[in-house]
Amino acid sequence: MTTAYLYHEAFAWHDSGTAAPLLPSDPRAGLQPFQHLDSPDTKRRIHELVVVSGLADHLDRLPSDLASERQVLAVHDEAYLHRLRQASDGSGGDAGDGISPLGRGGFEILLRAAGGAVAVVSAVAEGRARNGYALVRPSGHHALANTGMGMAYLNNVAIAVTEVRARPGIGRVAVLDWDAHHGNGTQAIFAEDPSVLTISLHQDNVFPPGSGSIDERGQGAGLGSAINVPLPAGTGDGGYAYAMERVVVPALHRFGPDLIVVASGLDANAMDPLARQLLSSGGFRSLTKTLMQTAETLCSGRIAMIHEGGYAAGYVPFCGLAILEELASRTTVPDPYLGLVQGFGGQDLQPHQRAAVDRAAAAADL
Amino acid sequence: MTTAYLYHEAFAWHDSGTAAPLLPSDPRAGLQPFQHLDSPDTKRRIHELVVVSGLADHLDRLPSDLASERQVLAVHDEAYLHRLRQASDGSGGDAGDGISPLGRGGFEILLRAAGGAVAVVSAVAEGRARNGYALVRPSGHHALANTGMGMAYLNNVAIAVTEVRARPGIGRVAVLDWDAHHGNGTQAIFAEDPSVLTISLHQDNVFPPGSGSIDERGQGAGLGSAINVPLPAGTGDGGYAYAMERVVVPALHRFGPDLIVVASGLDANAMDPLARQLLSSGGFRSLTKTLMQTAETLCSGRIAMIHEGGYAAGYVPFCGLAILEELASRTTVPDPYLGLVQGFGGQDLQPHQRAAVDRAAAAADL
Amino acid sequence: MTTAYLYHEAFAWHDSGTAAPLLPSDPRAGLQPFQHLDSPDTKRRIHELVVVSGLADHLDRLPSDLASERQVLAVHDEAYLHRLRQASDGSGGDAGDGISPLGRGGFEILLRAAGGAVAVVSAVAEGRARNGYALVRPSGHHALANTGMGMAYLNNVAIAVTEVRARPGIGRVAVLDWDAHHGNGTQAIFAEDPSVLTISLHQDNVFPPGSGSIDERGQGAGLGSAINVPLPAGTGDGGYAYAMERVVVPALHRFGPDLIVVASGLDANAMDPLARQLLSSGGFRSLTKTLMQTAETLCSGRIAMIHEGGYAAGYVPFCGLAILEELASRTTVPDPYLGLVQGFGGQDLQPHQRAAVDRAAAAADL
Amino acid sequence: MTTAYLYHEAFAWHDSGTAAPLLPSDPRAGLQPFQHLDSPDTKRRIHELVVVSGLADHLDRLPSDLASERQVLAVHDEAYLHRLRQASDGSGGDAGDGISPLGRGGFEILLRAAGGAVAVVSAVAEGRARNGYALVRPSGHHALANTGMGMAYLNNVAIAVTEVRARPGIGRVAVLDWDAHHGNGTQAIFAEDPSVLTISLHQDNVFPPGSGSIDERGQGAGLGSAINVPLPAGTGDGGYAYAMERVVVPALHRFGPDLIVVASGLDANAMDPLARQLLSSGGFRSLTKTLMQTAETLCSGRIAMIHEGGYAAGYVPFCGLAILEELASRTTVPDPYLGLVQGFGGQDLQPHQRAAVDRAAAAADL
Ligand SMILES: [Zn+2]
């Protein structure tokens, strides 16, 4: 069986404006117009490497469609959608927190990103692909039902998970979010739903500020179905591997998913401007390998990854390629930075990282 | 007395090529042509903020000249200089390690960067300015006597220090390097010289690989005149403040400099792609303040800063502005990212950071 | 006496947004987000060449100030100013025609551009400089009293001319606009004023559409004080020289100015994306030379140039340098493209160009 | 039958270096490092518009392969190929004239561009597609058998034509080159071959300097099989239409091709920095339409277009889309600049343009 892959050129057309580099430019405030850190390059360069390396020839590239209004409204408020559409029909606007710009005519791109997530998750859920990767833009995991935040507009993962939950045989879905920032939106949307487990590995208290502590465990009927693993700034391949082994894998075994969805932000890479982690492409490769083995045991290998953040335009392509190579069980060009990055001080598990992971495990009764 | 400031538009003309983003582009290796991380923006945007904020009106902008051949040859080999000049006269080349590109016609820019360092250090040494900042490009602190490395070509700091050492009253010079990478070149050049103290605060084992451990303490007559403080990845304002208090300030008091020179790389900022530290502009401000107080006590406030690395084009301007504001005892526009960055998890001193600093202090008998 | 020169780093901070490349981006309309053709590079690179070439060392760089409200209101409506200020205080907006974007916090930059024009024109008018060049951004010559248009907001030339007209000895001012587009705003503002002569050399009917025909000659008391020379697309050094000889110089002699102000757009250069003319840097040099000789005869050499358009970021620097070299009677680096551009077919005067110029001359009774 | 379309992401990886913007950067010569005018954007943005507009859904996207050594050597010298390969294996170099940079690892991209031309021309020649467009990069029409020039390396058109000439039923091929620059390479390669007609419509004497006059008519047995139509700078939709009607169509009828290949440079568009023509997307659409009608009559509609130049990254996408829409007999998004550009003065046929075309017709006995 194949590895599904979805990318559409329109994703590069999402207009993040002349931010400087996160806040909107404003000369009076010293904010010189610049290119937003969430530039098209950060995603397009992944796609181009997937093609130029030759890996794309061994993937099943899915056609891209817009998510339907029904699919989006299953997660988001009608009023919020209306606001987004109005901004898009006008001269653009912000999706809620002042750092989530939406350009004129950008609404359909949001639907296309959500639709891309639905397509890949569906393909995996329905057995048309062994696993898959939706390289969508913009990202979604910070978006709440009624607002965008953190350059996320529609919660692509939540929309796709909600969609496939209606399908036979997909009663229980686990969402693993390895983006460097807290997957707050996805967690909130499924907070009371015991049949969706959300696990977020993230750098401790970066974004949203104050979000993602080990005490956030879900609510009501969903208590225990949210797990947070805040990792100290500077955590590398070793620390992430330990978090997988000590928290993620046991939690997945306890939960017993029919499908694993990954909110695959790559901003925990060792050169990212928006996080301080140390992951090499080899680290991402290992995370993927571990997850594939677990999925093999638990749910016939069903893993669907949806792209989230990742802002090191020069290095994320190699991280994305490593993940896709693992999913497709092939290798192409080696990461030329791998030796350098793996040699960085602190790549192996540090005692204070172990302690942080252990605290997260304990909070989750693992 | 005034704060000297030097910037020349030619610094933005140093050609770092179409790197991807550090290694030269090479499609066969998956390295799509891109903009080098050491782009002109990373320095020019500092300068433009210094001007647009109005701070420049309160600085004494020094004229820029090329360093003389004599000044450069006091530090570097003639053969190395010859190689650089040949690359510059031809179609460009690399300064030694394969990641230090020099463009056609770029040699004079190297001399101008070194000359800028000489000008500011001289102005401070001769009492024409209270303190000063040379915003030069390219950087210099990795460069050895006979080779460039790490995007450094001529060791601007070493050239300037060597030049002023000939002047009356400047017998002892302390060099503090707070660039996120080890100041290996400067350390090596002064390794046997007991009258130049080099202290490097850097992220543990990033670049050069394996360099900058606490065991590197100088050689021969210079034994003890080199101090290294490798800080764990993820160190923030608190950890750096502790390193200042526990190592830098006592070491300066013990050494008793006539002049303090700072190799002022800003790549320990919280958004830098080439390091994993957490410093806010407030952190850089505090480091500057502490150093100024120490310099007041020890050497009539004489501090000359020479710019080194710093690759977060959107955030380094605010860090550079904060340092310059402190030097000039003025404030202009506040850093709009300050609250966000100061709130990042781990900004305060962490136990493992304290331990690392204490080990460095012990190794330096402090 | 000296050549005054004014540039301020804030000019590069004017935010022209993610246009594609003139209309605001809009994916539904096929307009992929991109960099506006009026990017900071088109002006900043002129300035940097002026500095790096060494010419700046021989210019008198004037300090930059904001134009006062009184100066601006002498030309523009209060209501229009209010609209600009509101857009700037909000999240930005458009100055009137949908292709004149103004970014948040951009209002002061408009005042600074106008103030730069005032400073240079004043220096020349008051005899503090022999001649001068204000390298301002954004441009102004399309702006009318009550609206912006064509990426022009405040009519910098009109504001400066109006300001110096109050000074003794500057009763009559001639404005020569050699921007490739019609100087419609300046013409309209002075249409009824017989003491201000406006001459526009421009590519026939490009922008504003339908504007700048030979029939537009001023109105009322100002009838005859506006002259238009629409030049066919493809006009080069020869055609422009003939327009100077046949129209501009005789018109200036007839008018007898106390001061000549040039609206110095460089977009008639041979590589400009927004016009189709063929001027080499040598062509601009000759225009300047001719004008200086005329000014010597008529008004003690008093020429003040205010920058307008010019969008070939790679070639406008050499055109601007040539003009400034002439003004300062010095040469620095030669234009490396000069031979290529001068060799382009059609650089010499063509019969249909001669006819067009003759028609313009006849319409102006010259 | 379908319209074949070929684009490969590797085309954007051709490394044109930090030119300024055509000559290699060199600060001593005033050449500030910049982006080469032949940037990836100029082609990638066409492709992305073809996809985002939805047109791609109606095209038959062909797989991309490298041209074989045999195919390339049928046109180019082995020694030249060796030089290119050596530059690519080393740190890059120039293909011959100092303005044709080749990056490290770039050789395969050249083969892929040639292979793309072969694929589309073959598909049309063999009747697998009605017509087709190969959106390749870098371009080829300036390249001679033994050297590159003008940012052209391998003559993609000549390689493809030579390849299909071996196929049954393709005895006679007409090459129409509507790039704004002279198709000197293609003309030279087929100069003595009476079975390949080359027609070049180009701006009079731009590049190569002195090349492309009406006197260049082929040599020996090929005398008369080369036709040149040098058009004055500033020629627009009307002038090009007249050149088609007066020269191209009659020449094609006289020649009687089995296949028409277009060297489809788009740099005669009205915003191109490297030419001074005025074509709107509507003009390109009309040229295509006229050619399709002619091809219908003469050779069952067989037209294969190979992309050449075009440097207005903001406008070439709409020109390319218009051509592809015509080939595929569909429309998608309208060109939002069309009205503006069609209104430019001089879009209709001018007398001096008519005369130039008539001279070309006479020289070709038409
Ligand atoms: Zn993230």
Ligand SMILES: [Zn+2]
């Ligand atoms: Zn550094």
Ligand SMILES: [Zn+2]
């Ligand atoms: Zn203009």
Ligand SMILES: [Zn+2]
């Ligand atoms: Zn061309």
